[in-house]
């Protein structure tokens with residue numbers, strides 16, 4: 434990462450109220466190099482320029498620290514982590530978090546595991562699997578204080594996939610772009626159905642770029658009914674209170 438990239442990272446983090454130490458910036462520099470190298474082999478991200486990677490992956494991932502819901506030690510599942518976002522930036526910025534990056538694609542999780550190991554992020558334990566399956570597994574169901582998810586699916590689908598992983602009182606932090614009123618309404622109905630309630634809708638713009646972002650915070654207020662999540666693929670094919678894609 435160049436000096437310009439580091440300045441974008443520091444400035445972007447500061448705009449979100451996050452102060453990064455020199456050692457954390459050095460770890461981001463290593464992550465940047467590993468991501469470029471991994472991308473050449475695995476096609477992990479469509480973002481290619483330094484500015485895009487720093488702002489749209491690193492700073493955007495850190496934006497789920499807005500609202501201070503990840504400031505104390507917590508067990509955090511990252512649903513659909515892909516190449517490790519937001520987990521890896523969160524692990525660097527908040528070393529006390531216990532992070533479980535999860536994805537259905539093994540090669541992505543292999544990359545996240547190797548990268549976390551190289552970066553010395555010992556509290557990151559990646560898992561391969563589908564949310565529909567792991568959400569029914571007692572090792573994962575109702576075991577987490579937080580679920581984070583960035584760019585995974587429409588809100589009504591996401592709440593069905595995510596809420597089963599949370600303890601009652603836990604929070605889903607859903608990182609979305611601009612959100613339509615229809616998606617939010619359907620998400621609110623779906624949340625109630627699976628044991629949650631929308632607590633906060635935080636609209637903001639990404640530092641430097643000004644792209645619209647929404648952080649939706651959903652609180653789990655009671656146990657998720659045992660019929661959720663439905664079997665593999667069904668939440669996407671027949672979303673609760675929402676039209677299927679295409």
Ligand SMILES: C[S@@+](CC[C@H](N)C(=O)[O-])C[C@H]1O[C@@H](n2cnc3c(N)ncnc32)[C@H](O)[C@@H]1O
Nearest residue numbers: 513514515518536537538562563564583584585
């Ligand atoms: C668009 S990518 C976003 C990746 C990452 N969160 C990011 O922001 O760069 C969505 C990821 O979610 C994963 N995914 C989608 N549905 C899933 C499910 N039901 N269970 C597990 N992973 C899922 C996909 O494999 C993919 O890697």
